[in-house]
Amino acid sequence: MTTYVAPTRDMLFAMNELAGFAEIAALPGNEEVTPDLVEAILDEAARFATEVLAPINAQGDRQGCTCKDGHVTTADGFKAAYSKFVESGWNAMPGSPDFGGQGLPSLVSTAVLEMWKASNMAFSLCQMLTLGAVAAIAHHGSERDRQRYLPKMVSGEWTGTMNLTESQAGSDLSAVRTKAVPEGDHYRISGTKIFITWGEHDMAENIIHMVLARLPDAPEGTKGISLFVVPKFLVNDDGSLGPRNDLICASIEHKMGIHGSPTAVMAFGENEGAIGYLVGEANRGLGCMFTMMNHARLNVGLEGVAISERAYQQALGYARERIQSRPIGATSGGPVTIIHHPDVRRMLMDMKARIEAMRALAYFTAAQMDKAQSHPDAAERQKCQAMTDLLTPVVKGWCTENAVDITSTGIQVHGGVGFIEETGACQHMRDARITTIYEGTTGIQANDLIGRKVARDQGAAVHLLLGEMNATLVALEAAGDKDLRVIAGSLQGGTVALETATGWLLSIYERDPASAAAGAVPYLKLLGTVTGGWLMARAALVAAAKPATTESEFYRAKKVTARFYAEHVLPEVHAFRAAIVDGAGSVLALDESLF
């Protein structure tokens, strides 16, 4: 099993050259975010990931968590690692300075979070959920709740959770039945929530649950759901821990992967009712929850990048060591390491090219989010918000769908030993498999994309993006470079496919939403593949423009990888286009009984 080494050079390339770090650093409030500081942070984080989190990843998988009488015990080493994580300030790093965080831009924290997710995905989920809960309280909580919970949640002394799902309410949260009955300044919550990530554990002294529930007089459907903060231990006015709240972990799930992360069934109010406090307005809880979910969706997309990188490093390490067979065509000489065999190279290039495109997309989107928040120009903020909204479901859906394939390829590179658990390649695929499901399945992301992000603005955001791509096409053609010309040809095919599919979607969305929905996932993949191709093309442009004396090998690799993407990955768009534009009828034609 290879260890994880954070690809800081590649991360900096994506940040600086593709996501526009300089622009982010120039935003008001980011005066202290210098390139030196960022490099220092990435180096420190890289060391923490390699030295503390990566070494306990496999045992987290092997041991999993255990639940006894409502107490959940994590795998050996997790509790100690979490203490170090908190002490070193890593939990606070992305948080607001108002509550003890470092207030770094999303672009920077995204690179750091990628390291946690790559080195130990199960572990990283605890911080991710806490960050989501922090965002919800910070944006929608009362001043009292902010002061009461946020400092300790930002630091990581307390962790947070998102309690959405019930057995009858998964993708459809309108079916939530958990009850909240008013009682003085608080509510009594009762109901059972499932799939609660890090819902109970032994790493922190308190756990702050964000819970969706219904008031007694709430209207039916999504407009009758409210958000509550429900701490495991009640918190006294002086900030000390009060009595245990009426909530308990009933059991934890036996999952395919992320064994190190407890997935809890949470029972609220089995006795007198759990005490909870309303967050935001009554019946507006879903909107508040979306504050958490959009962030979480980007982060799960980033998980796709991270676990793919981890699988790539594992496969690459094996391919460089494993000796088997002579080079193809050779009739004498000894066997060589398998990285010399064309099909192994093809698999590694496929992993590498997709990962670089995915990372570029995730970082680009994080930078859009930073600008949407802090850019001095209102029009620019609006444009960047539209881009963030458009790309969030794509980062989530496309990067995670890719991750399932890439981690599977990682096993394949190993041959037979890849299927043996001790090798470590299986865990990455098993861990990756959840990413296309939680925080909204790929299908849910795709419906959000075609509805709220494409049809609602009549394709304006997509055409904004297409405009950027066309500018890149002009630059590629103007460069007079053979590789760039090939890349331009492929990207051009991609933009045409995207325009065609978008036009078709807009033409049909209102009058035939089922046909539009039949092509939603292919559309999400099409948009991801083309946008990834655009960013790879920009990487090639940057590389081609560098003087031959500057890190020439690094930039040569960037060009080759972009060309690989253009020749092997981008051509997939034509099948997506066909599925969207031609294929709705055959999706919908069959009677249920004929399946």
Place this chain on the structure above:
Amino acid sequence: MTTYVAPTRDMLFAMNELAGFAEIAALPGNEEVTPDLVEAILDEAARFATEVLAPINAQGDRQGCTCKDGHVTTADGFKAAYSKFVESGWNAMPGSPDFGGQGLPSLVSTAVLEMWKASNMAFSLCQMLTLGAVAAIAHHGSERDRQRYLPKMVSGEWTGTMNLTESQAGSDLSAVRTKAVPEGDHYRISGTKIFITWGEHDMAENIIHMVLARLPDAPEGTKGISLFVVPKFLVNDDGSLGPRNDLICASIEHKMGIHGSPTAVMAFGENEGAIGYLVGEANRGLGCMFTMMNHARLNVGLEGVAISERAYQQALGYARERIQSRPIGATSGGPVTIIHHPDVRRMLMDMKARIEAMRALAYFTAAQMDKAQSHPDAAERQKCQAMTDLLTPVVKGWCTENAVDITSTGIQVHGGVGFIEETGACQHMRDARITTIYEGTTGIQANDLIGRKVARDQGAAVHLLLGEMNATLVALEAAGDKDLRVIAGSLQGGTVALETATGWLLSIYERDPASAAAGAVPYLKLLGTVTGGWLMARAALVAAAKPATTESEFYRAKKVTARFYAEHVLPEVHAFRAAIVDGAGSVLALDESLF
């Protein structure tokens, strides 16, 4: 968890209408193989699969096997199920009548084997390996060995294994080091073999190992490897069991899937050397082993079909029961079963269409094998052998690569509960993951395909197949049916892509084998996708020609499914073509240090 119900109607359709059962039944030696008999066999097998094998599949996964002091204990129920399997004559069904088998054509046994693999893949491997060992002894063994081993192996009282791999000799068997030293009429074998499926277990009284080893004076490389039969218990002249041979199971592997099937490390000759008997000529063992491997490769391809079918049934069952959300576009009314949601239908249609194409390809190939063996006309036999040789790596490679994706889609249909092990969907994906690896990885299949099956005969076999496809295109156009015209258009695109890619491969194979190899896997997938599309088009032709009164719904579904394949799956060929024809350079360009 749904149980498995064999899709006998679909199987009969593929056998009768696509693989040409009537022609197979008319071959000499198949006089007794009537349609009634075949239906009766399938019905009986279906019952056995549902009632005996499917119920122990999940516990095989949960419990796995245990190894203590060389003894391997299988999961609860496996031993009893195997006894029933043998008593009912199922093990003998595909075997030669010379040794107690039923001598059924491959086409028929293929359908039956699909049921074992679908209902309990781990269990089915034991028979598969035994069949391989039977084939090797039947074709290459001495008369004494045939009489000594085959009757009990055909019946299943004894099981068989294939001992090829050593830790340094995986894909490259030339590196085998296990030794065989002559001693009288036998040899003393010593060495360690790994990844031995059902290498040790408690279900049969004897295990007959087929072992690759080197004689003391053997030349280096693949031309110095011999095949030996090495029984666990030596067999006396009267057929009774003699003393234990010097071989032992050193350990079993902890794998991602097929937990019910023990994967053994086998230590031969730790004391005086295990007694083995030469099979076939000295130093020609690899050729003898290929007798077993070609059969096994088809069977592993069939495993891809089977486990995909199992995953489809599981997902379909869930999609028909799980209620969530209103139909898309509806603003009133209650939630519906998720099969009504377009993206869920798209996933189910994708699984269904690919499975039908894969089954058609596997059964078609089995029929070619039957004709290659027994057709009275020598030219026809030769043609069918060429087709069998061409398609064997495609069945193995394409059906299994699809199976990884399809079983993953099966999880996705479930949403969150798909990731929970108790649901049963994960097991199918974990089980499927080995199929692209064992019996030769997809990369190995693809190199075999482009080298021995395409370049060696200068594309003759591919062009034979293309000729058949072109005839189907003419028939599709002539039918004057809108669906068939759409299907024809897509298939035409596929044949052009296949011709282009084949021409390119032939032009480059000799002078630049590395570039050819860089496109080998995309070429295998291209050939599989187009051939699958051709068989689906033939299915649609058959369906369109049926009178409206005959099973009209069944045939309507066949047409819809073929159209779905034409619109959603076949268009993938263009990306494969681009990767092959344009993409070799970028696969090979990067220095090893730049990965």
